[in-house]
Amino acid sequence: MTLPLLIAFLGACLASGLIVRATRDVANRRSLLDHPNDRSSHSIPKPRLGGVGIMAPVLVLGVGLIAAGHSPRTLLVPLGATGCIALLGLVDDLRPLPARVRFAVQVALASLVVATSSGRLIAGSSVLGGLLPGPVVAALSVVWIVWLTNLYNFMDGIDGLAGSQALVASLGLMVVAVGLGSGASGWLLASLAGSSLGFLLFNFPPSSIFMGDVGATAIGFFFGALPLFPEVKPVPVELVALALSLFLLDATATLLRRAAAGEKWYSPHRTHLYQRPVALGKSHLSVTMTATGAMVIVAACVACWGRSSPAVRVALASVPLVLVATGHVMVGRMERAGQARARLDA
Secondary structure: OOHHHHHHHHHHHHHHHHHHHHHHHHHHHOOOEEOOOOOOOOOOOEEOOOHHHHHHHHHHHHHHHHHOOOOOHHHHHHHHHHHHHHHHHHHHHHOOOOHHHHHHHHHHHHHHHHHOOHHHHHHHHHHHHHHOOHHHHHHHHHHHHHHHHHHHHHOOOOOOHHHHHHHHHHHHHHHHHHHHOOHHHHHHHHHHHHHHHHHHHHHOOOOOOOOOHHHHHHHHHHHHHHHHOOOOOOOOHHHHHHHOHHHHHHHHHHHHHHHHOOOOOOOOOOOOOOHHHHHOOOOHHHHHHHHHHHHHHHHHHHHHHHHOOHHHHHHHHHHHHHHHHHHHHHHHHHHHHHHHHHHHHO
16 A cells, blocks of 8 residues: 555544544434344444444545546546435435335436446446447446445444445455556545544444444445446456455345245345354354455455456456355354254253
């Protein structure tokens, strides 16, 4: 990390920490608390809205880059859309909105980003961009952004997990952005990593505040739109997918499994891979630390991608599959052992 990026990282960390602490104190005074429900992995009401501290430094830095002439004004579109998603999440955190309203706004904003980035769709979508017609790539890009927006929110379920993913993935993708010469993307990713660390000071187990939709949906949208940022060589979508692959694999597999079983996939549940050990009595700290270790391995694969041969890239892309499969095997054994003890106790 270069000195300017380090300054951006540390500045965002400090700003985020101050904002999150102030937000937590205000939320506690006004009883703006997240009460446990069927999906929750916590049992004590705690304040939400911590994502305000994550997104504010990133958005302010982005506007500053544009004002200083270090990035074209077209960056305002994905940044502004990300800010709107954060605002939508903030409203939903304070007064829950109907799912159809949230979804409609997300589709509209994702469509706006894609429509104003038509000249960068091929570069940002990399391999697929060269194989599929432009309208198909555009439609898939909207689906990608909206799915990542909601997926990241689904995965924000235990202390420290979503914040750790934002921190680790941002650092891995920052290395990619710097290598490509994508200056604005590198700065924004450094800022997101720093602000995520500042948030984790209050969210790492045991947490005193949660991220909330204001943070989780905006982070997902930011990562989804990253390949469409106005860069000569934008961060390609496959590397964003690789950086977030543990979240992508868990959330997508869980959704498909619930749909295949005839369950209401959109209803609250606690069957994600990361939630199952918690249901067995494992602490948030142990699960988050294990997951973060896996995230670091994946981020290292992302950072090595640009200098790797095609054969090595295939191996790097398989690493998340191995990690998730290993996780399923280990958690399955824990569940079977628990069932066996329950039968003996009966």
